[in-house]
Amino acid sequence: MPKFIDSHPMKPFTTDELNKLQNAPPDEFGVTHYDILFSEKDNKIFCVLDAPNAEAIHKHHAKAGIECDWVHEVKSTRG
16 A cells, blocks of 8 residues: 655644554545644644545545645655
8 A cells, every 4th residue: 555644734633533543444545644743832733644545635634634844655664
């Protein structure tokens, strides 16, 4: 499965909500969270996601009412 990284504002999410999302099952778009990196101070989240394509990433975030600043397909040294 391709891996993607994106960036978007942290608000309206809380740290507790992000921790719950980390282990969420795949959604209807086939998106799962590989890692969620965030800075409350900077109001920024960087999601590392497994997804079939970038369109699925945009749909995943749109469902949550979030628009990504950018989305890039990436590879990981973790495999």
